[in-house]
Amino acid sequence: ASQQKSVATLLGDCDAFLFDCDGTLYHAGEVIPHVAEAIGHLRSLGKAVFFVTNTSSRSREQLQAKLQALGVPCEAEECVPSGVFTASYLRQAHPSAVRLYVVGGGGLVDELQKEGFICTGGPAEDDEKFTEEGFKSLADAVGEEMFDGVVVGWDTALTYRKVAKSALVFQRHPEAFFYATNDDAADRVGGWMLPGNGPLLGAIEAACAACAPERRDREPPFGAKAVVLGKPNPAYARKIAEWHRVDLRRAVMVGDRLDTDIAMGQQAGMRSLLVLT
């Protein structure tokens, strides 16, 4: 009874629900039971719902397609993977930036291109191999192009070549900015843990510090450590609130992780709901 009352209070006090996706709505490719009904119920009460995931390899439309395939009807506007926030943030913070080197999936490249950035890297380089003999010509090629920055998202096609090319961008373009969509350490998939973007980003940060040592003492985003834009960064929730005129004091962050979901909810002044899936 007391649980029902607190649910009723939450529903009465709140207008918007931000849902984490991996581990909260689905798990190892399967939708978690009653998710579709719960979201349908919120919609029937007139609540706004948003889908907020640090996984940046899917674009807005790709996340929408994934949710719909799992039986969760949704609009593209409601889907805000961290790549969407990253692209919007970069456009605002660096209005004249043109060209980026991207380590990440196709969805991240798509979102950055929608904001007018010219991107190299991403899936176009998934099959390129590194050779020591080719390193000098790679360095020349990186020096001939302009690069305004490097953006790193989870990349299951990460290669040594991408790490080396990131290090070359920082060497040859010392003013290049450095951002990451997130730094999640790992995700649970089918009972086992899969390394997340954090370990990969760490390799690129260490390569930057070693190969462009003058950056070590610089302030982010021009130093050797990336600025991390996804959860738990409260600016991510604030951007969604701004776009959709949501009052975050009347919004709930629903997620399965204390360090990203609940931390962002608290820092953004939202209520939080931890699901133990």
Add this chain to the structure above:
Amino acid sequence: ASQQKSVATLLGDCDAFLFDCDGTLYHAGEVIPHVAEAIGHLRSLGKAVFFVTNTSSRSREQLQAKLQALGVPCEAEECVPSGVFTASYLRQAHPSAVRLYVVGGGGLVDELQKEGFICTGGPAEDDEKFTEEGFKSLADAVGEEMFDGVVVGWDTALTYRKVAKSALVFQRHPEAFFYATNDDAADRVGGWMLPGNGPLLGAIEAACAACAPERRDREPPFGAKAVVLGKPNPAYARKIAEWHRVDLRRAVMVGDRLDTDIAMGQQAGMRSLLVLT
């Protein structure tokens, strides 16, 4: 004159010279001037010479071939890349270990096989791609085999899949040991810096800590950080001294790096010669 006198003293007091290779004997694929003559002069005086490099991607014979191609005649016995020391150390420290997962080049796999280890990983997996759908079957496959440990050397064909598979070995075989041939941060190649094994190892260590968190509090080599066997580890120089009956008090470490070459020389009780190439 004083320089000539100190060289004469050094030659009189010392019987053996350990040479770093990259940056000391050659640089970006080209031999440094007078290297062949200097080594020939040492040999004519009856001094022992050894070639000691943290680059573990070449076997003993591959390093010999590289030096000979650059005009430096040498025996295979004199060539001791860090993979040779790593293989010998592992055989001694873990006499009953059988199967290893190796991130690294073919030369490292060769040296480990010479010590009787059965190796998976290495170049055989350079072209294998990671898919999220395949993660569960990869986890099953890793669980079905026995793995005694993971060994990480510089791998210019590193992929996300290798990082993920390392993390699975640590999850599924909690008692697996964890070693690295070296943790050099970067190497200078043709005027630009190339990320070394350190940044790559850092990604695998972070993945281990995130995916097999129970290892975080364990002592090496059973924790989340690898035991690093190459320079500056003085055991590397001591092993060469043991094999060739060298008195390290009468030996000189010649190298271009303070943090690896000279540090090992000092810790092993050798004299050191820093070359500024």
